[in-house]
Amino acid sequence: MVDLPFWRTTPLDAMTDAQWESLCDGCGRCCLHKLRDEDDDILYTEVSCRLLDTQSCRCSDYANRQAKVPDCVRLTPAELATIDWLPPSCAYRCVAEGRGLAWWHPLVSGRAESVHEAGVSVRGRAIDEREAGMLEDHIVAWPARTPKGVGLRARKPASAR
Numbered sequence: 001m002v003d004l005p006f007w008r009t010t011p012l013d014a015m016t017d018a019q020w021e022s023l024c025d026g027c028g029r030c031c032l033h034k035l036r037d038e039d040d041d042i043l044y045t046e047v048s049c050r051l052l053d054t055q056s057c058r059c060s061d062y063a064n065r066q067a068k069v070p071d072c073v074r075l076t077p078a079e080l081a082t083i084d085w086l087p088p089s090c091a092y093r094c095v096a097e098g099r100g101l102a103w104w105h106p107l108v109s110g111r112a113e114s115v116h117e118a119g120v121s122v123r124g125r126a127i128d129e130r131e132a133g134m135l136e137d138h139i140v141a142w143p144a145r146t147p148k149g150v151g152l153r154a155r156k157p158a159s160a161r
Helices: 016-020 062-068 090-098
Strands: 032-036 043-047
Touching: none
Parallel strands: none
Antiparallel strands: 032 043
């Protein structure tokens, strides 16, 4: 009998804090600024929150982020149901939609660097908000897409098969 991972057996709202936090793959895409146009469509930018460490793709002050960035969203299972801007590769979104985690997710690969190696993270692609100027000048499509060849199903890369 195969033991299934917790994200396949535990509902999001029943996860421990440690389980919930471990679902974050560290891509940093949720920390990019987004805009809404007149049709209520989401426009993604390459501009990161000032607290995002664009090398590690983690918040530099996670514990105090909401005090420093009042509009920072504290993601919870209830909040997840109301958010429409998480990227398709986001593990919270994948699990909520009944999909598995991709091969590059650290919980699957066992390595935090795999999200960067797969080209999913914002590393090398994000611009700090303090240097960006007008957000409208930095609208991009890639945060809303999954890189080619990455896939959203839990699988191993061809080189590891």
